[in-house]
Amino acid sequence: MGAFNPVHLSFPVLIGAGGVGYIRHWGERDDFDNNWExxxxxxxxxxxxxxxxxxxxxxxxxxxxxxxSYRFTSDVKLNYKNSVFGETAYGGTPIASTDLMRSYNVGVVVKFGLF
Structure with missing residues (x-):
C-alpha cells in the first residue's frame, strides 16, 4: 500500500449503446379481462x-x-403507431423529444476495497 492520500480526482467515461421503448396501456393492471398493452x-x-x-x-x-457527468446520446425517435385498435389520431406523432436521454447527472458513490 502507498501513502494514504485523503482526496483523489478521477475522470470516468461511459461509451456504449442502449435502447428505450414505450408501451401504451389501457385498463386496470389487476383486471386481466380488460387489460391491454x-x-x-x-x-x-x-x-x-x-x-x-x-x-x-x-x-x-x-x-x-x-x-x-453529462450524458450525450444520439437522437431517440419514438413515435406512436399509425393505428392502435382503430385509433389513428396520434399516428406518427412523436412520443417525446429526440433529446430525452441527454442530461446532467450527479451521484454519490461508496467504494470498498484495497486501493
Missing part, C-alpha cells in the same frame, strides 16, 4: 458520458465519492 415503439441509441469524480478516503479500505 401495446408495444408502441422502441429505439436504439449510442451513448457517451464523460464525468468527474472527487473521492475522499474515509478509512484505508473505504472511499466516498461525489460524481457529476
Amino acid at each position: 401495446v408495444d408502441e415503439d422502441s429505439y436504439a441509441f449510442f451513448v457517451f458520458e464523460p464525468g468527474v469524480e472527487i473521492e475522499f478516503n474515509v478509512i484505508e479500505w473505504m472511499r466516498f465519492a461525489l460524481v457529476g
Whole structure:
C-alpha cells in the first residue's frame, strides 16, 4: 500500500449503446379481462458520458465519492403507431423529444476495497 492520500480526482467515461421503448396501456393492471398493452415503439441509441469524480478516503479500505457527468446520446425517435385498435389520431406523432436521454447527472458513490 502507498501513502494514504485523503482526496483523489478521477475522470470516468461511459461509451456504449442502449435502447428505450414505450408501451401504451389501457385498463386496470389487476383486471386481466380488460387489460391491454401495446408495444408502441422502441429505439436504439449510442451513448457517451464523460464525468468527474472527487473521492475522499474515509478509512484505508473505504472511499466516498461525489460524481457529476453529462450524458450525450444520439437522437431517440419514438413515435406512436399509425393505428392502435382503430385509433389513428396520434399516428406518427412523436412520443417525446429526440433529446430525452441527454442530461446532467450527479451521484454519490461508496467504494470498498484495497486501493
